[in-house]
Amino acid sequence: MPTVELTKDNFEEIVTGSEIVLIDFWAAWCGPCRRFGPVFEKAAERHPDIVFGKVDTEAQPELAGAFRISSIPTLMAVRDRAVLYAEPGALPPQALEELIGTIRAVDMADVRRQAAAKSASGS
Template sequence: MPTIELTKDNFEETVTSAGIVLVDFWAAWCGPCRMFAPVFEKAAESHPDIVFGKVDTEAQPELAAEFQISSIPTLMAIRDRTVLYAQPGALPAPALEELIGKIRAVDMEDVRRQLAARAGQG
């Protein structure tokens, strides 16, 4: 599946309707972003069950601000409406594949229990 461009208009719908969503926050002027782009595109082809979205931080400053993106590229992994990973830096292909495997392996019931327990403490 090809990557999709995420904007303030389709971001919420995209991340809440899909199981796993990987989001690449990038900008055209960013060298590391341009180096990571083909790695991200290839992973999108290899994992058609995952939504791969790209947020151009120059065109979508509201989204970049909402997620406090201060360094690009930043990769965010969302599963079942929960952010499981958000780190700046371009990952090499093997590291991205390893991350995808870890995201798939997460016990989301356990994550929900932990989040509920934290919310109860607040």
């Protein structure tokens, strides 16, 4: 599946309508972003059940600001509307594959229980 350009107009719909979304925050002038792009594209081809979205931080400053993106590239992984990973830096292919495996293996019922417990405790 090809990558999807995420904008302020389609972001909510795509992220809430998909089980797993990997988001690459990038900009055309960023050398590490340009090197990571093909790695991200190849992973998208290998995992057609995952949405691979790209946010051009220059064209979508509102989205970059909403997620407090201060360094690019930043990779974010969202599963069932919960952010499970958000780190700056370009991952090599093997590390990206390992991250995808980890995201797939997360027990989302446990994540929701922990979030509810944290919310109930007020922290």
